[in-house]
Amino acid sequence: MVDIIRKQVIPGDVIVTGDYRPGSFVQRRGNDMVALRVGLAEVAQNGVKVIPLSGAYMPRAEDMVVGKVVNVTGYGWEADINSCFVGYLPGQFVFGRDFSPATHDLMTRFRVGDLLLAKIEAFDRTKDPQLSIRGPGLGKIPQGEIVRISPMKVPRLIGRKGYMINMIADLTACNVKVGQNGMIVVDGTPEGTEKAVAAINLVQEGAHMADLTARVQRLLGAPVTPEPAAEGDSGE
Template sequence: MSELKTQSRQVVVPGETLATGLDYLPGNGAYRDGEIIRSGLLGITSVAGQLVKVIPLGGRYIPMEGDIVIGIVDEVRFSNWSVEINSPYKAQLKVADASNRFIDTRRSDMTDFFDLDETVIAQVIGVDNNMNINISLRGPGLMKIKDGKIILVNPAKVPRMIGKNGSMVRLIKEGTGCNITVAQNGRIWIKGPNKDKENLALKAIKLIEDEAHTAGLTERVREHLGMPKEKTGGA
């Protein structure tokens, strides 16, 4: 007989029994051990129908195709750049993926495009079985960034930063007038009209990071930004 041994939003540790029996299915962060579904992580449970998941509370960023990442160029090579993306795996940016324009490597210096320590907003376009990661700068919003602020948050908290359908990041943008890019690898770029607005956005992000796993977060962020209360109430 199948039985659920947990409910949603519980903090569980690796090995903990989440459900018994074959009617439940292990989602991400959970695994099957015979008749038992166990947690494979320190995380928060999420039960949806028969599916039992564990959402991680921490951990390093592992690239997936389609992710937006903010990377720092750490090596300029003959026909590509090595980019550090706050992950155990480095990414490679090939010349062909670096720009919508044609780059003639024989006539130009690679550093004219991207030099050491420079920062890019890029998209992961390929992850192979050996965890070779390819990124691209060809696409809307993808570019080299030269100013503003880069801050680092726990990559596990990125979904909360973004919010449902981008609601949280939109809220901070509206409240501060800053341009904000939240990348899946935990780096966030803030570029505002002035330093005060950037700092306001930075503090809002820190607030979300510190209180990511608590309820009523949206309201507190609105309050921090000095925005009027939402009539329908927060998340």
């Protein structure tokens, strides 16, 4: 295993000095690697990054998000994706390349208030994020309860290889759709939904706790089993 050093940092802190590659939320100042956010800094062999503990959702291409349609324009839909930018879903992405506002009625597909599970197709500094619903499981979410959590806690809610979220879904028999923007839709029986929402809120409040999995299992009335080891826990 690669040695990873973790450190609690606040903006302006020097994480480490030396020849490293500055990753997310890290700036190089001379030979110093400086944190730009409150969070946990990780120093690996070559790179340094900060895992922020607070902050709003900033769209990133390829992210899965849950959005709520807030406006239907002549050429597409605008969705609230829990960000400072409005997600835009163009008509072509739904009706195909021969989409024409004259022949297609956007209101037949999505109306204001509808929930979408979408992917961020493209986003840069100059334009609002573009959404797409092409892909398995993407599209309108017919029903469910929305829960909002901090977008920074979403990785913890999902867990290693989806362990935490699958566990919540299995134990409550609910269908849980997690957007990386911190919007979650829970669909199931009223009792199951209530339990799943409580579990999600517990993860949000206790994301830093070491025995979180056990706490969630206890909340959901399941036998407490340890989370699988970090083996194979790698990737970007």
